[in-house]
Amino acid sequence: MTSVTEIAAPGAGAGRTGLRAWRWVRLRVLPILAVVLGIVVVWYTACVPMNVKETLTFAERAGAEVEPASPAERRDMGRVALVLANPGQLGGSFALDRPRLPAPHQVVAELWETTVETRPTSKRSLVYHGWVTLSATLLGFGIGTALGVLLAVGIVHDRAMDMSVLPWAIASQTIPILAIAPMIIVVLNSIGLQGLIPKALISAYLSFFPVVVSMVAGLRSPAASQMDLMHTYSATGGQVFRKLRLPASVPYLFAALKVGIAASLIGAIVGELPTGASEGLGARLLAGSYYGQTVQIWSALFAAAILAAAMVGLIGLIERLTLRRMGFGR
Template sequence: MKSVLPVLTIVAFILGFWTLAVVPMNIHLAADQAARGDIVVEPADARARQEVGAFALALGNPAVIPMTYTLDRPRLPGPQQVVVELWNTIFAVAPTSNRSLIYHGWVTLSATLLGFGMGTALGIALAVGIVFSRTMDLSVMPWAIASQTIPILALAPMIIVVMGAIGIQGLLPKAIISAYLSFFPVVVGMVKGLRSPDTMQLDLLRTYSAGPAQGFWKLRLPASVPYLFASLKIGISASLVGAIVGELPTGARAGFGARMLVGDQYGQPLVTWAALFAAAITAAALVGLFALLERVTLKRMGMAA
C-alpha cells in the first residue's frame, strides 16, 4: 500500500504533462478558429501564423489558450474531452446503439475471450504433450520458442481475408488471431511450469510408487499453476491486441479497432481517443481480473508469495 502515493504522483505528472501539451499542439487550429470568429489574433494573416512557432503563438495570444481545450477536432484532445467522450459513449447512450462503446467493446471482447479460451486450451494440451513425449519436445519446442521472435500479428490481414474467402466471417477469424497470439506464451510458460518440480520431489513420488498420471495430477499440474497465471496475463493482453488488429484490415463495422479506424478516416479524433482509452481500460480490467484470480488461487493452494 505504500506505493499508492508514488503511483498517484506519476499519474498526476503524466496528466499534467498531457494537459500542458494540449496548448502547443492545438494553438494553430484554435487561432484559425478564433480568427474566423471575431477575435483579433496576432498575426492576423493565416499564412503568417503558420510560420510562427506554437509557443510564440500561444504567448502572443493568451486569450486563445482556453479555446485549445474545447476544439471539436483537436490534434490532441484535452484529458477532460476524452473523459466526456468516454462518458457520452459508455453511459449516455443505449448499450445496443452503434455509438455505444459498450456495444463495440463487447464485439471485440467476445472475439478476445473466445480466442483466448481456444489458445489457452490448445497451449496447455501441447505443453502436456511436450512434457510427456521426448519426441514432441525435441521437434516442436524449438519452434514454439522461435515463434516468439516472429511478428505473428503481420498474419492478421491474411487470416481475415482467407477465412472470408472460404465463407467464415465475423467472430471466428478474429478469435483465431487472438488464439494464435495467446497460444505460444501459454505453451512456453506451461512447459516451464510442468517441469518445475525438482528431482527430489519427483523421486519422492517414485518412492510412493506413483505412476506418471498420478505424478501429473498431484505434483506437476499444481506446481505449474503460478507459471500458468503468468502466461495467462501475457496471453489475455496479447489476445485483445490481436482482436483489435484483426478488425483493422477488413474495414469491420464494429469493435474497438473499427472505432479507431472510423475516427481516423472521418477526422473525429475524439472517437479514436475514446476507443483507445476504452481498449486500455478493457485490457487493464482483464489483466487485473487474472491477477486477482491468481492471488485467490495461489492463496487457497498455499502458494501465496
C-alpha cells in the same frame, strides 16, 4: 508474538490497522497518484501548443485579434512561438471540436456519453463495440489457452515432440506473428467466414505460444528431489502429473494467462482493421482516423485500455485467490 485471541478481540489492533492503512497509502497509493497526476499535468500542458493553430483560427472567426493575422503566416510558424505570441487567445485549447490532442476531460466526457448515456444496443455505444471485440478476444483466448496447455502436456511427456516442437514455439516468440492477421481475415473472408471466428483465431494463436512456453516451464518446475519422492511412493506417471507437475505449473500458467489475454485483445483489435469492419474497437479506431475524429479515436483507445486492464486485473485477482488456497507463498 500476539496470540490469535488477542487479534480477534473486538477493537484490538484497530490502531495498528489504521497505522498499516496509512503506511499502505504512503508507500503505495501516494506515489502512484503523484505519477498519474504528473501525466495529467503534462497532457493538459501539451494540449496548448498541440492545438494552438486550430484554437487561433477558431478565435479569429469569433472576432478576436490574432498575431500574426494571416493564416498562411501562422501555418509556417512554430507552435511554441504561436503560443508565446498569443497568450490571451488560448482559452479554447481544451474545447475544440476536432483537436489534434483532446484534453483528458474531453475524452472522459466522450467515454461517459458513449457508454452510460447511450443504449448498449446502439451503434454509437462503446459498450456495444467493446463487446464485439471482447467476445472475439475471450473466445480466442479460451481456444488458445486450452490448446496451449494440451500441447505443453504432450511436450513434457513425449521426448520427440519436445525436441521437434518446443524450439519452434520458442522461436515464434521472437517474430512479429501479428503480421499475418490481415491475411487470416481476408482468406477466411474469401471462404465465407467472417465476423467473430477469424478475429478469435488471431486471438487464439497470439495467446497460444506464450501459454505453451510457460506451461512447459511450469510442468518441469518440480525439483529432482520432489520427482524422486514421487518415485519412492511408486507413483504412476498420471499420479505424478496430477499431484505434482500440474499444481506446480499453476503460477506459471497465470503468468502466461496475463500475457496471453493482453495479446488476445491486441489480436482482436488488429483483426478488425483490414476488411474495414464497422463494429468493434479496432473499427472505431480506423473510422476515427479516416474522418479525423480524434476524440473518438482517444475514447476507443481508452476503452481498449480499460478492457485490457480489467481482464489482466481479473486474472491477477483469480491468481491471488487460487495461489493462496493452494498454499503458495506461505
